[in-house]
Amino acid sequence: MFIILKVGLMEEEKLHRLCNILVIITIFLVAIGLIMVFSASSIRIPQSEISMYHYFLRQTLWAAIGFLALLIVSRIDCNWLFKNSFYILLFCLLLTVCTLCFPPINNARRWLIIGPLSIQPSELLKVAFIIYLSSFFSKKDDDKLKIFLHGFFPPIIILAIILAILALQPHCGAAIFISFIFLSMAFFGRVRIKYILLFFIFVGISIGTIITTKSYVMERIVNMDNYQSQHSIIALGSGGIFGKGPGLSEQKLFTLPLPYTDFILPIIGEELGFLGVLFIICLFVLFAIIGFSISVNLSSIFGSLLVFGLVFSIFLQAIINMCVVSKLIPVMGLPLPFISYGGSFLVSSLISIGLIINLTHSSSKIKDHFP
Amino acid sequence: MIEYQKRAVFIWGLLIVITIIIIVNFFYIQVIKSKEFKKTASKIHKGIKVYIEPRGTIFDRNGEILVISNSVASLYKIQNKRFVWVKRRIPIEEAEASGIDWVVEHKRYYPKKKLCGSLLGFVRLEDDPGKIEGLSGIEGSFDSYLTSKPYILKVDKDGRGRILYSKRDKKKACDIFLSIDSKIQFIAEDELKKTCEEFDAEGGVVLIGYPKTGEILACASYPEFNPEIFSSYNPHLWRSLKKENIRNKGISWVIEPGSIFKPIIAGILLQEGAVKPEDRFFCEGNMKIKNKTIICVCKHGAQSFKEVIANSCNVGMSQAIERLDNKRLLRYLSHFGFSEKTKTGLREEEKGILPKKDLSGIRKANISFGYGISATPIQILMAVSSFCNNGILFSPIIVRSISRDGKMIKEWQPTPFKEVLSPSVARIVKELMLGVVEKGTGKNAKIEGYEVCGKTGTVEKLKGKRYDPSRVISSFIGFFPKDDPEIVIFVMIDEPKKAHFAGIVAAPCFRRIAERLIFWERIKVPEI
CATH class of the missing domain: 3.40.710.10 (DD-peptidase/beta-lactamase superfamily)
Incomplete structure (x- = not known):
């Protein structure tokens, strides 16, 4: 692993090859995701009005849209991104604010509902925020970054706004996740450790307030042993090493609720066993290794930061999801990237991949401060 | 090494550790503890169901029904590997709502009331699941024809206890046609x-x-x-x-x-x-x-x-x-x-x-x-x-x-x-x-x-x-x-x-x- 990291600046050809592997892994994960979404969502009672292909077809449509978006994003001018990152963020923020006008689903207003489509703009907001942070940190040189007001304060203000909106939705999992992203981006973006510790305190306070004000979050943390997690573990455990075989999950039979969204990994674990889960983990780890290798070997700071942020974001979500389903941490409401059912998230993940491709190929064109 | 690369290695190391913890945890759940969870899962999804075909109908010479079996439900549970009735002969809808395992039983229904009563004879509800024993008259004398043995099947259930699918051969009870008009x-x-x-x-x-x-x-x-x-x-x-x-x-x-x-x-x-x-x-x-x-x-x-x-x-x-x-x-x-x-x-x-x-x-x-x-x-x-x-x-x-x-x-x-x-x-x-x-x-x-x-x-x-x-x-x-x-x-x-x-x-x-x-x-x- 470290061999790839230590290479330093790689020649472009090698980077492109790594990027291709990354895309292949992505396609692999999306394909596995489609199959498993079909397996987990096709169970119907005879009276059901929804066809057994309903979720599978929708996810396939979203995957198609996602790959189209990937193609488009991989071809746009990255200098434009670099310069207009703030406006992109602003646009996504506005979209997210719009969700508050829509009627709540399951007591949360996270969706923009346009006809049959429901879009979750907070997924796009994550990507936009990463672009903004990369742009922001790469524009400052080391001296300016060391000044708190210049180098760290503006993004904190923006983060606070984002967190406020997410708390209103409410979407605590996303809020905590975005804070983590910010933390790691700041860390990777050479912000002083002192400031980051300060930020820790800030995050601590904000998380503290979220927990104490929103009773359902508290409940989740206290009540780790809830119905969904219990059955998640049972599904995983009953799968054993080799699993029950594709399609033969029992927990998806109305035992584990909504098994095709956040809790799809237990179904994979039940049907394909520990080996199946291990395979998925390995794919994500490989994804992360290659992503980081591309990141540290890019010639521009913006490219480097952005690829790091995107790869880290996807990998972190995967890790959090895995921790949730194996009951290491409380339920956060974060899906498994590329695999879980959910259109906005799949599209935003594929847009991330598109950005990574874009930057791998055109990172050198970006005119930023290179140390 | 450049500053951010150093930091990248640090973050990377952190993630490696977390990943290893996750893999070990999955290994623990899926391999070491697997047997336990399999047992729990089978408790939810495997079950037995007792099936009973209704007791036969008795007709008169013109095909008019003298006695017929109505379906009712009886709730049961398995206690210490023994079959115990909870409540018997309640409407099926009620049993479905109760959430307890139940079996269809049958109740003798006499559309013509007491007509032919002493000839038809009467039945007794036994403790065995669904067994009705005819004790007198036609019911008693032709009991072996009128009854069908209850059979117990292993079934798969979904998370709400609904039975998924089970193959079974029905062996229906016999109907009796009397010469009585x-x-x-x-x-x-x-x-x-x-x-x-x-x-x-x-x-x-x-x-x-x-x-x-x-x-x-x-x-x-x-x-x-x-x-x-x-x-x-x-x-x-x-x-x-x-x-x-x-x-x-x-x-x-x-x-x-x-x-x-x-x-x-x-x-x-x-x-x-x-x-x-x-x-x-x-x-x-x-x-x-x-x-x-x-x-x-x-x-x-x-x-x-x-x-x-x-x-x-x-x-x-x-x-x-x-x-x-x-x-x-x-x-x-x-x-x-x-x-x-x-x-x-x-x-x-x-x-x-x-x-x-x-x-x-x-x-x-x-x-x-x-x-x-x-x-x-x-x-x-x-x-x-x-x-x-x-x-x-x-x-x-x-x-x-x-x-x-x-x-x-x-x-x-x-x-x-x-x-x-x-x-x-x-x-x-x-x-x-x-x-x-x-x-x-x-x-x-x-x-x-x-x-x-x-x-x-x-x-x-x-x-x-x-x-x-x-x-x-x-x-x-x-x-x-x-x-x-x-x-x-x-x-x-x-x-x-x-x-x-x-x-x-x-x-x-x-x-x-x-x-x-x-x-x-x-x-x-x-x-x-």
């Missing part, structure tokens, strides 16, 4: 009840047969019995029932037939040529045989054998039977099926008793007018039916067929059992019985437009060792039209209090039944 049965029960109430009787029987095949069309007993009361939990009601109520007297009541028996004896005597209808007998009102006296109702004086029957003269019969030797008499009686069970297949059926070979003294004379011998109503009915069939005795049929899933598995064909009398003798006996209704004791049984043959009988019941003249069984057996009898009706009224003589008690009941049957066109109108 529920309309005729209704008329019989109705008239029997009216008569019993009118004369304040203890009970009674009406048997109606179709002489040409030996089929029983009605088998009514009084007091009535509603088998449904055993389906409801009302032990108080159960205790109020006497054995007498439940019994199907038509097949299980062993009685001394009395004068009703005279046509049969007459048939035997005529067959043997011992008497001729024109032979003269003299009745003084009583007759002494070895210091015992046979008494007649009145002094009949000189009379032909035909008049002996018509007047139901005991003395004349006693004189006539002396002309036949004991051995042959007994052989004939057993030919007629007395002291043997008929082949109805009903297990409550009784045999009756024939006297031993020793027929000394008064015993033989007693037999001539139906004392000192005992028989069941159905035996008497079949014996008398043989006169309608040119002397051929049929086995009675109560159950016509048993079928499973529409496929016949057992059938009772009309079986000419024995030729007991020759056709000419049978014809003479019919003439004798016609005389009873036309001129004799059975005038009350006369029906306008028909030649009715019949015989009355008034039997004193035994009280200890003596006959009690205040407790009698008043009976009438008759068939018509004489030339081609369509129907045999046997009425027996037990201990009527307001009147004793059969001509007054039983014969009108016979007539009313017959008239109603004619009215409802259950009997062909003779062409004139």
